[in-house]
Amino acid sequence: MPHTNNKAATDRKAKRSGKKPAFLSRARKSTTNPAKADLLAGSAPLDPSIPKARQEQTQLIRAFHAIEKQLASPALTNPEERRKLEEERERLGGLKKYQEASVHGGDKARGGESSKWLVKQIKELKIGLDDKDKDKSKAKVEPTILEDGSKVWPKVERRKLRLLDVGAIAGTAYAGYPWISTTSIDLNPHAAHVLRYNFFDFPVPETEDDKYDVVALSLVVNFEGSLVNRGHMLLHAHSYLRPHGHLYLVLPLPCLTNSRYLSHARLTALLGSTGWSVVRQHDSAKLTYWLVRRSGARGEGERDGREWKREVVRAGAQRNNFAILVRPGSEVERGKAGQQAGEEGEEEDEMEE
Numbered sequence: 348m349p350h351t352n353n354k355a356a357t358d359r360k361a362k363r364s365g366k367k368p369a370f371l372s373r374a375r376k377s378t379t380n381p382a383k384a385d386l387l388a389g390s391a392p393l394d395p396s397i398p399k400a401r402q403e404q405t406q407l408i409r410a411f412h413a414i415e416k417q418l419a420s421p422a423l424t425n426p427e428e429r430r431k432l433e434e435e436r437e438r439l440g441g442l443k444k445y446q447e448a449s450v451h452g453g454d455k456a457r458g459g460e461s462s463k464w465l466v467k468q469i470k471e472l473k474i475g476l477d478d479k480d481k482d483k484s485k486a487k488v489e490p491t492i493l494e495d496g497s498k499v500w501p502k503v504e505r506r507k508l509r510l511l512d513v514g515a516i517a518g519t520a521y522a523g524y525p526w527i528s529t530t531s532i533d534l535n536p537h538a539a540h541v542l543r544y545n546f547f548d549f550p551v552p553e554t555e556d557d558k559y560d561v562v563a564l565s566l567v568v569n570f571e572g573s574l575v576n577r578g579h580m581l582l583h584a585h586s587y588l589r590p591h592g593h594l595y596l597v598l599p600l601p602c603l604t605n606s607r608y609l610s611h612a613r614l615t616a617l618l619g620s621t622g623w624s625v626v627r628q629h630d631s632a633k634l635t636y637w638l639v640r641r642s643g644a645r646g647e648g649e650r651d652g653r654e655w656k657r658e659v660v661r662a663g664a665q666r667n668n669f670a671i672l673v674r675p676g677s678e679v680e681r682g683k684a685g686q687q688a689g690e691e692g693e694e695e696d697e698m699e700e
């Protein structure tokens with residue numbers, strides 16, 4: 348597939364081709380390299396040390412991400428190219444197959460769903476408990492001992508923590524925690540209780556009481572093909588949260604450890620600029636987990652209105668191009684070609700989840 352079919356973009360690139368840093372040229376070549384072509388054709392060589400089924404799922408996830416990003420690229424203006432990509436996505440099994448591969452990843456390779464880490468932090472930090480509830484949780488609760496010696500513990504009434512799980516697929520991540528009231532949404536739900544919504548269109552609760560304590564974006568930001576929409580997701584999450592509410596962000600680790608444009612330090616700064624302070628952060632072998640809290644004295648998520656473009660944080664031929672762009676005041680990019688403003692061109696190398 349040609350890297351761009353947008354003539355104006357091609358002309359601009361040709362003009363500046365003499366100035367382009369070498370790593371960008373190499374990155375561009377890599378988007379049409381045989382490895383990626385093989386991947387999309389489902390024939391990349393498999394590593395004998397990893398179970399075949401798992402590798403095939405990884406390949407599917409990568410191929411799906413590659414297609415999503417090409418579909419979101421402003422360079423894609425040719426309807427025929429778009430149709431071919433959509434056909435390819437269907438040939439791979441569409442969003443449903445991609446989700447199945449993602450769910451498997453959650454169960455096995457990642458050692459459990461990413462909800463576990465969040466639940467641990469919520470308990471430790473007592474998130475969602477108001478001061479009254481915190482006092483109750485500190486108070487010593489004694490059981491009544493019945494005649495037969497058995498104990499009956501008094502019921503301590505607390506309000507449930509309210510969590511909005513975006514990209515919930517089957518809505519199972521928080522099902523085992525009765526003290527969490529979860530609203531689950533997904534573009535393509537796999538269960539009746541998961542609401543079919545694009546995060547950007549999900550109605551904002553009208554009252555503070557109906558707002559959430561936590562919004563979870565676990566492996567959703569990297570799914571979003573538009574780099575600007577990734578930034579919008581971080582900004583948009585504020586609308587659903589109470590003052591001092593939390594955002595839970597999970598990304599594949601290489602998005603930060605091997606990206607040309609993003610690192611732990613830069614994500615911390617970008618989050619700060621979009622109204623979040625980092626509360627807890629953890630990296631596993633494959634994923635990076637961030638629990639961040641709305642900043643500002645009143646917990647309103649104080650933003651500085653700064654624009655975040657792609658800036659190189661580490662160079663090298665083997666880097667991926669994962670980036671999050673923030674363009675305050677811009678609209679959420681919808682649907683088709685021509686949507687992704689900014690430096691057109693570079694596609695992203697795909698990262699395993």
Ligand SMILES: C[S@@+](CC[C@H](N)C(=O)[O-])C[C@H]1O[C@@H](n2cnc3c(N)ncnc32)[C@H](O)[C@@H]1O
Binds near residue numbers: 442453516532564565
């Ligand atoms: C890789 S799966 C992540 C599943 C799960 N959250 C996890 O951590 O394993 C990404 C999911 O996000 C959903 N998704 C992506 N963008 C979305 C959006 N804008 N609104 C709602 N769901 C979205 C996709 O449909 C997909 O099911």
